[in-house]
Amino acid sequence: MVRVRFAPSPTGYLHVGNARTALFNYVFARKNSGQFILRIEDTDQERSAVKYEQAIIEDLRWLGLDWDEGPEVGGNYGPYRQTERLHLYQELAEKFLQAGLAYRCYCTREELEGRKQQALQEKGMAGYDGRCRYLTQAQVAAFHHEGRKPVVRFQVPAESIEVNDLIRGKVVFAGETISDFVIIKSDGLPTFHFAVVVDDFLMGITHVIRGEDHLSNTPKHILLFRALKARLPFFAHMSMTLGPDRTRLSKRHGATSIRAFRQAGYLPEALFNYLALLGWASPDGQEIFTREELVREFSLERCSKTAAIFDHNKLLWMNGLYMRKTSPERLLQLSLPLLQAQSLAPQEPTAEFLAKTKQLIALEQEKFKTLSDIPERIGFFLKTPVYDSKLIEKYFTPQTREILAEIEVILADQESFEHHKLEEAIRTLCQEKAYKPAQVFHPLRIALSGTTKGPGLFEMMEILGKEETIGRLQAVIKNETFRSGKDGGPGTPP
RNA sequence: GCCCCCAUCGACUAGCGGCCUAGGUCACCACUCUUUCAAGGUGGUAGCACCGGUUCGAUUCCGGUUGGGGGCGCCA
Numbered sequence: 001m002v003r004v005r006f007a008p009s010p011t012g013y014l015h016v017g018n019a020r021t022a023l024f025n026y027v028f029a030r031k032n033s034g035q036f037i038l039r040i041e042d043t044d045q046e047r048s049a050v051k052y053e054q055a056i057i058e059d060l061r062w063l064g065l066d067w068d069e070g071p072e073v074g075g076n077y078g079p080y081r082q083t084e085r086l087h088l089y090q091e092l093a094e095k096f097l098q099a100g101l102a103y104r105c106y107c108t109r110e111e112l113e114g115r116k117q118q119a120l121q122e123k124g125m126a127g128y129d130g131r132c133r134y135l136t137q138a139q140v141a142a143f144h145h146e147g148r149k150p151v152v153r154f155q156v157p158a159e160s161i162e163v164n165d166l167i168r169g170k171v172v173f174a175g176e177t178i179s180d181f182v183i184i185k186s187d188g189l190p191t192f193h194f195a196v197v198v199d200d201f202l203m204g205i206t207h208v209i210r211g212e213d214h215l216s217n218t219p220k221h222i223l224l225f226r227a228l229k230a231r232l233p234f235f236a237h238m239s240m241t242l243g244p245d246r247t248r249l250s251k252r253h254g255a256t257s258i259r260a261f262r263q264a265g266y267l268p269e270a271l272f273n274y275l276a277l278l279g280w281a282s283p284d285g286q287e288i289f290t291r292e293e294l295v296r297e298f299s300l301e302r303c304s305k306t307a308a309i310f311d312h313n314k315l316l317w318m319n320g321l322y323m324r325k326t327s328p329e330r331l332l333q334l335s336l337p338l339l340q341a342q343s344l345a346p347q348e349p350t351a352e353f354l355a356k357t358k359q360l361i362a363l364e365q366e367k368f369k370t371l372s373d374i375p376e377r378i379g380f381f382l383k384t385p386v387y388d389s390k391l392i393e394k395y396f397t398p399q400t401r402e403i404l405a406e407i408e409v410i411l412a413d414q415e416s417f418e419h420h421k422l423e424e425a426i427r428t429l430c431q432e433k434a435y436k437p438a439q440v441f442h443p444l445r446i447a448l449s450g451t452t453k454g455p456g457l458f459e460m461m462e463i464l465g466k467e468e469t470i471g472r473l474q475a476v477i478k479n480e481t482f483r484s485g486k487d488g489g490p491g492t493p494p
Numbered sequence: 495g496c497c498c499c500c501a502u503c504g505a506c507u508a509g510c511g512g513c514c515u516a517g518g519u520c521a522c523c524a525c526u527c528u529u530u531c532a533a534g535g536u537g538g539u540a541g542c543a544c545c546g547g548u549u550c551g552a553u554u555c556c557g558g559u560u561g562g563g564g565g566c567g568c569c570a
């Protein structure tokens with residue numbers, strides 16, 4: 001039975017790089033009919049916050065990465081929060097101490113720092129020198145008397161360690177390069193290295209799939225597994241996610257948290273799909289996957305060893321693809337809060353309003369790249385447009401007013417406001433008066449919507465309806481600033 | 495400084511010794527469709543880091559150089 005885990009520390013929002021790790025674990029578990037476990041690594045007292053734990057949980061769910069065991073769902077290997085498992089680490093550390101696998105170290109941070117600098121200069125080694133390994137009773141007593149609080153260090157044997165990585169193959173670390181590392185901090189909490197191994201062991205994790213930044217830590221973990229007499233899990237270290245400047249992806253690169261992308265109007269399935277493509281490729285080059293397809297196709301063997309740069313651009317394209325694919329109904333639901341936030345929709349919309357808005361969304365759907373584009377692109381339907389003087393200047397000539405007035409008359413005569421009929425009528429006008437269509441269509445579009453971007457002109461008029469269309473036209477025609485053909489400042493026509 | 499990983503178009507990648515005059519996707523450019531903005535269609539620009547080997551033959555195998563990334567914490 002395959003058992004994998006994602007173990008975030010709640011010190012911030014879910015980072016896209018971590019989300020990708022979670023996703024690979026999730027997909028691997030599903031592919032192998034195994035279990036996906038969520039474990040919260042909250043042993044950093046300084047930085048961990050409940051708020052972030054909650055946010056991470058929400059964002060994982062939003063991405064569709066549901067776990068079989070972990071917070072909020074339980075399981076037989078709990079608890080799944082490390083601060084609730086402290087006794088386990090302490091007991092095991094005590095056993096290590098008694099078995100001579102670990103020892104108490106009384107060095108202070110200052111002493112450590114000083115010696116580290118010196119060793120770095122002299123030998124290029126930055127690790128602990130092991131000087132507390134064999135303290136006498138008297139020395140220990142003296143340290144206690146000084147009030148020093150010890151840490152527990154693991155005694156690293158001088159042998160080289162081999163890591164057989166599923167993605168990278170065999171990696172060998174020389175024994176001397178690993179120094180005695182801390183497993184229990186002076187506050188009694190376990191360090192990351194100790195807690196992961198103890199938990200992976202106790203939770204029966206079979207495959208450790210994580211970022212490449214942990215590859216160098218793996219020999220330590222292997223040593224710990226051995227000390228626990230535990231069977232080694234398989235390791236798979238996936239490539240890192242970098243920013244456009246090839247450095248670790250961070251806030252400097254803009255949005256880096258799943259939360260930020262959510263708020264920017266991205267769809268979960270788009271992010272899911274994009275993340276899957278970062279460091280993994282299907283054999284046949286397929287790039288668009290449903291969750292099920294990805295689960296079917298995925299394999300660790302096809303994971304790339306090269307670090308991947310997170311490309312906002314391709315994500316945006318892919319999001320647009322999914323925006324076009326999904327139903328107007330869902331887009332309506334997802335964008336309603338955004339419309340409300342911009343006062344484009346009432347807090348308690350009527351069925352009529354919703355139906356109309358859905359119609360608008362359907363009309364403009366092919367142009368949305370993110371949900372945030374929805375208010376922007378359909379806003380002018382929902383409330384009187386604001387006119388941009390530059391546009392007026394560019395598209396309106398002195399003659400325009402006359403043309404618009406003629407159109408107004410024609411529209412008033414229309415019995416049906418069906419778009420084919422409207423088009424026919426206006427094209428007839430163009431012919432009769434020998435107007436070039438562009439000369440008529442552009443100003444009309446701007447007069448009605450305040451923008452050059454929009455749906456088909458006649459579809460737009462149909463949805464706006466006779467009354468509103470004529471109303472907007474009249475307002476523009478009467479607008480004083482328009483008379484000169486320029487300087488139509490932003491603002492709502494009277 | 496020491497240790498580890500990595501190296502194909504600007505980006506993600508396919509390639510697992512001859513099928514490669516290196517393929518796909520995003521971006522970019524051109525053309526096309528068109529009442530705008532998109533979307534779509536067609537075409538195009540662009541890459542095997544470098545130096546040595548191995549081999550009849552290297553993008554593919556080996557070594558080195560260079561470059562990038564990661565680790566060396568009482569952070570995870």
